[in-house]
């Protein structure tokens with residue numbers, strides 16, 4: 001969404017020019033305010049105050065910034081969130097948006113907010129409400145240093161990884177930083193994409209949700225996504241698998257929270273912490289039952305020579321799924337239990353393990369993780385550099401990094417300009433891939449036909 005209001009702001013204030021190599025701080029209280037106010041109640045701010053009052057969706061701060069040439073800058077925002085964690089939207093020149101996560105803090109704190117590619121001359125940078133109810137003290141820009149070479153682990157974490165998985169991993173390493181794989185959630189959308197763009201994605205993601213035992217109990221064996229994965233693999237495509245794990249038990253099954261929404265925290269009384277705390281208890285046995293049921297499906301893929309980018313327990317840090325509901329410790333324990341059970345008990349050697357939260361306190365044993373991933377639903381087809389850089393830091397740049405779910409397919413020009421080396425993107429289904437607010441049809445076509453973006457026809461031979 002674009003707010004065409006910049007012309008209304010007089011540029012009479014003397015804003016400093018970003019100096020080469022130096023960091024330059026812009027005080028929020030000196031910027032152009034729209035629906036927001038200068039405040040001074042919370043001490044410790046810089047300059048003469050700070051800005052709050054983000055209570056309407058369009059409320060914002062607009063910083064006017066000059067750059068001596070087109071150049072990439074690191075962005076730092078000084079903020080406070082006295083009402084708990086929030087998300088803000090950062091917008092450049094009325095276009096590219098990114099979501100900035102603001103962790104809870106009563107006092108002023110800096111957050112790295114990714115990068116912005118400024119135009120030569122004047123630029124406008126907006127901080128727009130999003131969740132609202134946060135306070136902004138200042139914005140600091142410093143020229144982005146050239147990124148050092150990646151230092152990606154040469155081997156998978158499973159020493160017994162099979163030839164299919166090793167071939168895929170070697171291929172992924174070979175393209176990392178040079179290209180991005182196009183990807184789509186659910187096989188059925190590949191035909192739609194072929195009609196729209198003339199291309200088929202290189203990667204398809206499927207969900208094992210309907211193989212969850214608590215769903216099979218109610219609806220029988222209706223799932224076909226394993227077959228979808230095999231079909232796509234036989235065409236030469238790359239397969240990613242996630243699992244909306246319907247809770248093993250304790251489904252409320254009300255009209256508000258029906259059994260089929262049982263992966264949500266709000267839809268079940270199943271407590272992952274107490275279940276894991278008692279290895280002799282029934283809930284623990286149900287966890288193992290479910291892992292074994294899903295392992296059986298993944299073994300079918302192994303038997304069909306399909307290596308799998310395996311992404312269970314996704315978005316845990318959001319806590320909206322039951323596996324994240326009790327905080328990081330039980331979730332990490334569950335991840336490591338699943339890794340051990342699937343790898344060492346079931347002999348699943350076709351899996352490449354994809355961890356899908358950004359916060360350091362949620363990161364499980366790095367020896368059980370091959371790839372780091374983020375799910376990003378900001379509009380505007382931006383490079384998602386804030387999330388990318390958080391994952392570089394999380395994995396010490398030793399893990400490949402993927403945009404495992406996105407609303408907007410990223411613009412390859414921006415990916416390259418921002419050095420955001422996402423390995424793949426996978427756009428979510430109905431409501432996103434076919435929604436012009438997220439993916440304008442012309443841009444989607446451009447993205448799918450860009451040289452930087454690999455499609456199915458361009459990846460043949462990845463098995464070596």
Ligand SMILES: [Ca+2]
Nearest residue numbers: 046047049137
């Ligand atoms: Ca200030």
